[in-house]
Amino acid sequence: xxxxxxxxxxxxxxxxxxxxxxxxxxxxxxxxxxxxxxxxxxxxxxxxxxxxxxxxxxxxxxxxxxxxxxxxxxxxxxxxxxxxxxxxxxxxxxxxxxxxxxxxxxxxxxxxxxxxxxxxxxxxxxxxxxxxxxxxxxxxxxxxxxxxxxxxxxxxxxxxxxxxxxxxxxxxxxxxxxxxxxxxxxxxxxxxxxxxxxxxxxxxxxxxxxxxxxxxxxxxxxxxxxxxxxxxxxxxxxxxxxxxxxxxxxxxxxxxxxxxxxxxxxxxxxxxxxxxxxxxxxxxxxxxxxxxxxxxxxxxxxxxxxxxxxxxxxxxxxxxxxxxxxxxxxxxxxxxxxxxxxxxxxxxxxxxxxxxxxxxxxxxxxxxxxxxxxxxxxxxxxxxxxxxxxxxxxxxxxxxxxxxxxxxxxxxxxxxxxxxxxxxxxxxxxxxxxxxxxxxxxxxxxxxxxxxxxxxxxxxxxxxxxxxxxxxxxxxxxxxxxxxxxxxxxxxxxxxxxxxxxxxxxxxxxxxxxxxxxxxxxxxxxxxxxxxxxxxxxxxxxxxxxxxxxxxxxxxxxxxxxxxxxxxxxxxxxxxxxxxxxxxxxxxxxxxxxxxxxxxxxxxxxxxxxxxxxxxxxxxxxxxxxxxxxxxxxxxxxxxxxxxxxxxxxxxxxxxxxxxxxxxxxxxxxxxxxxxxxxxxxxxxxxxxxxxxxxxxxxxxxxxxxxxxxxxxxxxxxxxxxxxxxxxxxxxxxxxxxxxxxxxxxxxxxxxxxxxxxxxxxxxxxxxxxxxxxxxxxxxxxxxxxxxxxxxxxxxxxxxxxxxxxxxxxxxxxxxxxxxxxxxxxxxxxxxxxxxxxxxxxxxxxxxxxxxxxxxxxxxxxxxxxxxxxxxxxxxxxxxxxxxxxxxxxxxxxxxxxxxxxxxxxxxxxxxxxxxxxxx
Numbered sequence: 070x071x072x073x074x075x076x077x078x079x080x081x082x083x084x085x086x087x088x089x090x091x092x093x094x095x096x097x098x099x100x101x102x103x104x105x106x107x108x109x110x111x112x113x114x115x116x117x118x119x120x121x122x123x124x125x126x127x128x129x130x131x132x133x134x135x136x137x138x139x140x141x142x143x144x145x146x147x148x149x150x151x152x153x154x155x156x157x158x159x160x161x162x163x164x165x166x167x168x169x170x171x172x173x174x175x176x177x178x179x180x181x182x183x184x185x186x187x188x189x190x191x192x193x194x195x196x197x198x199x200x201x202x203x204x205x206x207x208x209x210x211x212x213x214x215x216x217x218x219x220x221x222x223x224x225x226x227x228x229x230x231x232x233x234x235x236x237x238x239x240x241x242x243x244x245x246x247x248x249x250x251x252x253x254x255x256x257x258x259x260x261x262x263x264x265x266x267x268x269x270x271x272x273x274x275x276x277x278x279x280x281x282x283x284x285x286x287x288x289x290x291x292x293x294x295x296x297x298x299x300x301x302x303x304x305x306x307x308x309x310x311x312x313x314x315x316x317x318x319x320x321x322x323x324x325x326x327x328x329x330x331x332x333x334x335x336x337x338x339x340x341x342x343x344x345x346x347x348x349x350x351x352x353x354x355x356x357x358x359x360x361x362x363x364x365x366x367x368x369x370x371x372x373x374x375x376x377x378x379x380x381x382x383x384x385x386x387x388x389x390x391x392x393x394x395x396x397x398x399x400x401x402x403x404x405x406x407x408x409x410x411x412x413x414x415x416x417x418x419x420x421x422x423x424x425x426x427x428x429x430x431x432x433x434x435x436x437x438x439x440x441x442x443x444x445x446x447x448x449x450x451x452x453x454x455x456x457x458x459x460x461x462x463x464x465x466x467x468x469x470x471x472x473x474x475x476x477x478x479x480x481x482x483x484x485x486x487x488x489x490x491x492x493x494x495x496x497x498x499x500x501x502x503x504x505x506x507x508x509x510x511x512x513x514x515x516x517x518x519x520x521x522x523x524x525x526x527x528x529x530x531x532x533x534x535x536x537x538x539x540x541x542x543x544x545x546x547x548x549x550x551x552x553x554x555x556x557x558x559x560x561x562x563x564x565x566x567x568x569x570x571x572x573x574x575x576x577x578x579x580x581x582x583x584x585x586x587x588x589x590x591x592x593x594x595x596x597x598x599x600x601x602x603x604x605x606x607x608x609x610x611x612x613x614x615x616x617x618x619x620x621x622x623x624x625x626x627x628x629x630x631x632x633x634x635x636x637x638x639x640x641x642x643x644x645x646x647x648x649x650x651x652x653x654x655x656x657x658x659x660x661x662x663x664x665x666x667x668x669x670x671x672x673x674x675x676x677x678x679x680x681x682x683x684x685x686x687x688x689x690x691x692x693x694x695x696x697x698x699x700x701x702x703x704x705x706x707x708x709x710x711x712x713x714x715x716x717x718x719x720x721x722x723x724x725x726x727x728x729x730x731x732x733x734x735x736x737x738x739x740x741x742x743x744x745x746x747x748x749x750x751x752x753x754x755x756x757x758x759x760x761x762x763x764x765x766x767x768x769x770x771x772x773x774x775x776x777x778x779x780x781x782x783x784x785x786x787x788x789x790x791x792x793x794x795x796x797x798x799x800x801x802x803x804x805x806x807x808x809x810x811x812x813x814x815x816x817x818x819x820x821x822x823x824x825x826x827x828x829x830x831x832x833x834x835x836x837x838x839x840x841x842x843x844x845x846x847x848x849x850x851x852x853x854x855x856x857x858x859x860x861x862x863x864x865x866x867x868x869x870x871x872x873x874x875x876x877x878x879x880x881x882x883x884x885x886x887x888x889x890x891x892x893x894x895x896x897x898x899x900x901x902x903x904x905x906x907x908x909x910x911x912x913x914x915x916x917x918x919x920x921x922x923x924x925x926x927x928x929x930x931x932x933x934x935x936x937x938x939x940x941x942x943x944x945x946x947x948x949x950x951x952x953x954x955x956x957x958x959x960x961x962x963x964x965x966x967x968x969x970x971x972x973x974x975x976x977x978x979x980x981x982x983x984x985x986x987x988x989x
Contacts, residue, residue: 150263161248598652773867883932
C-alpha cells in the first residue's frame with residue numbers, strides 16, 4: 070500500500086494549512102471544485118471552520134468555490150457505504166434491545182447485571198438498552214461482536230466475565246432476530262456486510278484531516294478506497310514514526326515525547342472560579358491587542374463551563390460556548406418534564422411548578438383561565454400556605470370564591486394536558502398526542518430563528534419532533550404499552566442531552582471542549598482544567614470494558630488517550646501561538662484534584678519546580694479591568710434595597726406586636742409595616758411556626774367560647790379538642806395533606822390534651838375565662854406621646870378573672886417548641902441593665918384597662934411546648950417601675966416613627982429574616 074500521508078507541520082494550526090493544501094491540489098484556472106471530495110475531521114466544528122478557510126482561499130485566488138462535503142468519524146461509513154436493507158433508527162434499536170432483554174430468561178439478564186430493572190421499570194430497561202447499543206457500536210467499529218469478546222475474556226482468564234459475555238452474546242443474537250422480524254438491519258452490521266461485498270461509492274475522494282482515532286471499520290473503508298484517500302497529518306515529516314499508514318497515532322512513540330511548555334505558560338489556581346479569574350487576568354494583560362474572535366478558551370472539564378460563563382459575563386466579556394445548550398434546559402423540555410411530574414404524582418408542588426412555567430402561564434392567559442383572578446399564582450401560594458395539600462384531585466378547600474377561581478385554572482390545565490391523561494397505550498400512539506400538546510402551547514404565534522429565545526424553543530421542538538417521528542414509524546406490535554407520564558420521561562431521556570449549537574457571534578470569545586482544541590486556529594488559546602482525568606482524558610471503572618480488556622481487544626484505552634492528548638498538546642505548543650495552561654487544585658465541591666501527567670512530560674530538572682508550583686504556588690487575585698477596554702464594567706448581582714421614601718401620611722397607630730419589629734430593625738419595620746412587603750411561596754412542606762400557632766389559637770378560642778370551658782374534669786375537654794381537631798383538619802387540609810402536617814396534627818393533639826389537664830385544674834381553682842380573642846382596633850386605645858394622639862391595636866388571646874378575688878390575668882398563648890418565659894421573650898442584657906426587645910405584654914395591660922377590666926394583676930403566657938409535661942402558665946414578675954419603663958420605650962418607638970427614622974438596617978438581623986436579600 071502506497072504512503073498516502075502528507076505531513077503539514079505544526080508550526081501553525083493545521084486547518085489553515087489544510088485549506089491551502091486543498092486549494093493547491095484542486096484549483097483550476099477559474100474554480101476550486103471540491104464537490105466530489107469528502108473531508109473527514111475529528112469534530113463537526115473543525116469541518117465547518119475548514120469550509121470557512123476554503124472560502125477565504127477561493128476569494129484570495131479569485132476562484133469559484135464548490136465546497137466539499139464534511140463528515141466526522143461517526144458518519145463516515147454512511148457517506149460511502151449503502152445498505153441494501155433499511156437500517157433501524159435509535160428508538161427502534163432501543164426497543165429491540167429491550168425486547169431481547171425482557172423476553173428472555175431472567176437468569177440470563179442477571180448474569181449481565183446483578184439487579185435487573187423491575188418488569189415495569191421502562192426507563193431502567195431503556196438505560197440498559199442504551200448501554201448495550203453503545204457497547205455494540207464500539208465493538209462493531211473494531212469488527213467484533215459479543216461472542217468474540219467472550220472468547221477473548223476466556224483467554225485472559227478473567228474470573229466470571231466469560232459467562233457474562235456469553236449471556237451478552239445470547240442477548241445480542243436475540244436483538245438481531247428482533248430487527249430481522251421487522252425487516253431492518255442494525256446499521257453497524259449493515260455497514261460491515263456492505264463493506265464485505267464492496268458496496269462503496271466510487272465517485273468520491275476522502276481527505277482525512279488530523280484523524281488519529283480511526284477504528285478497524287474506518288481502516289477497511291480506506292483500504293477499499295485505495296488511491297482516492299489522502300491523510301493530512303498535523304506534524305512535521307520527522308514525526309512520521311509516530312503515525313501509521315492510516316494517519317493513526319503510534320501510542321508508544323507519543324508516550325515518550327516531551328512537551329515544550331514553559332513555566333510561565335503554566336498557571337495554578339485553586340477552585341473553578343480562580344481558574345476563570347486567572348484566565349481573565351491573562352486576557353487583561355493582552356491590553357486589547359486581540360479581538361474576541363482571535364481568542365479561544367478551552368475547557369478540558371465540562372463542569373467548569375457554568376462558572377466560566379458566569380465569571381466572564383460578570384466582567385462584561387461576551388462568551389460563546391460551542392457545546393451549545395442541551396435540549397433538556399430549554400422551555401419545551403422543561404414543560405414536558407413538569408407535565409410528567411404532574412401526571413405521575415398529582416402533587417401540589419408539581420401543579421404549582423407546571424403553571425409557573427412561562428409558556429403554560431401564557432397559555433392560561435390566552436385561554437382566559439385567569440379571568441377575574443388578579444394574580445392566580447399568588448392565590449395558589451396562599452392556598453398552599455392555608456391548606457398544605459400534598460396531592461390535588463380537583464377538590465378544592467376553603468372559601469367558595471377562591472375555590473371557584475382555582476378550579477377554573479385547574480380545569481384549563483387539564484384541557485391543555487389533553488389525552489396525556491389517558492390509559493396506557495403503545496409508545497407509538499403517544500407521538501401525535503405530544504405533538505398536539507406542543508402545538509397548543511408553542512404554536513399560538515410564529516417562532517423566528519433570528520430571535521435567540523425563540524430559536525431555542527424552535528430548535529428544541531424540532532429535536533423533540535425528530536424523535537416523535539421515529540416513534541410514529543414504529544411497529545405497534547413491538548412497542549411497550551406505557552402511560553402518558555412514562556412516555557414523556559422516555560422522550561426526555563432520548564433528547565435531553567442533544568445540544569442546540571449557539572449562534573455565530575464574532576464579538577464573543579469561544580469556549581471549546583478538549584477534543585476541538587488541537588484543530589482550533591485562534592492565535593490566543595487559554596486552556597483550563599489542565600488536570601489528570603481531564604487532560605489527558607481517562608476512563609475508569611467501566612462496567613463492561615475495563616482498561617485491560619480494552620487493550621486486549623484493540624479498543625481505545627487510557628494509554629491511547631494519553632498518547633492522543635500528548636500529540637494534541639504538542640501540536641498546540643509548537644504552533645507559535647500564545648498558549649496558557651491553567652490547572653486547578655480543587656473542584657467545585659472542594660475535592661482535591663491532581664495535576665495533569667502532561668505537565669511533567671518535560672525535562673527532569675523542571676519536575677521538582679512544577680510540583681512545588683502546583684502545591685504551594687499563589688493563586689493570584691482578581692484583576693482590575695482596564696478602563697479603556699471596550700466592554701462593560703464588572704457588574705454586581707446584589708439586589709439594591711428599596712429606598713426609604715417620605716411617608717404619604719403619618720402613622721397614627723399600630724399593633725402592639727409591631728413594636729418588637731421596630732426595636733429589632735427600623736428598616737425591616739418600614740418594609741413590613743409601611744411598604745406591606747410579605748413573603749409568599751409554595752415551598753412549605755409543613756406548618757410553619759406561625760401557621761401551627763394559628764391553628765392552635767383557633768382551637769383554644771373556640772374552646773373558650775364553648776360550654777365545655779367551665780368543665781373541671783379534663784376528659785370532656787380532651788373530647789372537645791379531639792372532635793374539633795378532626796373537623797378542622799378535614800376542612801382545612803382535606804384527605805391529601807402532606808405527611809409532615811399529619812404528624813404535626815398528632816403533636817398538636819398531644820399538646821391540647823395536656824392543656825385540658827391544666828385548664829381543668831385552673832377552673833377548679835376558681836379562674837373563669839372572661840374574654841377570648843379580644844380585638845382592639847382603630848381608636849379604641851389612645852396612647853398619648855408628647856401630647857399628640859397615638860393609638861394601640863392588638864388582640865388579647867385571653868383574659869381570666871378569679872371568681873372570689875376578682876383578680877385579673879392577661880394570658881397570651883405560646884406554641885413554640887422551647888416554651889420561652891415572658892422575661893426572656895421581652896428583655897435581654899445583664900441583670901442590672903435589662904433592655905426591652907418586645908413590649909407585647911406590658912402594652913396588653915393598657916388594652917385590658919381600656920376594656921374596663923381594671924388593674925391587671927398578672928401578665929403571662931400559657932405555654933403549649935413540644936414536651937406536654939411543660940404545658941402550663943408562666944407569669945411575669947415585673948415591677949411597676951419595669952412596666953413604666955416599657956411604656957417609656959414604647960414612646961421612644963413612636964417618636965422614631967413620627968420622625969420617619971427607618972434607616973439603616975440592623976447589623977444583627979433576626980434568626981429568621983424574610984428580608985435578608987433586601988437588607989444585603
